[in-house]
Amino acid sequence: MGIETWLILLGVAVMTMIILDGQRKKLKKRAGTRHNTSGLKTLTDAVALSGADDILPLAESLNVSESRGEPSQYDGAKSFGDRREGSHLGVATQIAGKVIADESVSIKGRVVGAVIAKNQLIQLSPSSIVCADLEGGHICIGGHLDGDIHASDRLTLMPSATVRGTMSTNRFECHSGASVNGTVARQRMDGSTQKNAR
Missing domain, CATH: 1.20.5 (Single alpha-helices involved in coiled-coils or other helix-helix interfaces)
Structure with missing residues (x-):
């Protein structure tokens, strides 16, 4: 040879x-x-360390400080979880149509249509691109959303969020860096809405 x-x-x-x-x-x-995953404390830590692919547990983001009844310092910040319960749509997943769930929904991919998880958590990771209406209890957005939002409890926009549409919720959190183009309406107890901002 x-x-x-x-x-x-x-x-x-x-x-x-x-x-x-x-x-x-x-x-x-x-x-x-x-x-x-216990060493990472906030979404910004996760994004800085891993980009949009690795996701953090959501376990503590719904906790309220019992001492004063105020949200804890990590409230809404540990947004996207590699949680074992709930439905998970991966980065490579694309759905066209209506998603209806009676459990939490975590979206990392693309959805066109509607996502309905009444009284449940819906979370959009920074890698998500969603052209859909969302209806849930706590909706936490870190990706791109073009559609209307109805959050019966709380709507959280993370620093990487880009939202276009009408938002209706009881509590609204918008972290620095989030981009919003639309209206925010406060939801009343009877289910009707009242416009607050444009």
Whole structure:
């Protein structure tokens, strides 16, 4: 065999080793992130560390400080969770139509139509692109939304949120950096709405 053949074989062997090493590191990283997400405290930490792909637990974002009855310092900030309960639409998922759930819904991909999860949590990650009307209890948006929102309890717009449409809610949180183009209406106890801002 000539030197060219040996160089080709050596190149193939090296490329195979690089691919196998990459797969090993990927599996090791996945195993590590499943067991250790407690060190990250806010969405901004998660976005800074991982972009839009890795997501944080939502467990503490709904907690209210019992001492004063006020929202805790992390209220709404730990928005997107790798939670085991609820429905999860991944980054590569695209849905055209109506999504109806009786559990929390986490969206990382694309949805066109409507998402209805009455009295439940609906969360849109920074990677999500949604052209749909949303109806839920607590709606937390970190991605792009073009549609109307009806949150019976609370609407939270994270710093990466871009929203266009009419928003109706009892409580409205808008973090610095969020982009809003539309109207915000306060929901009354009887279910009707009152416009507050444009």
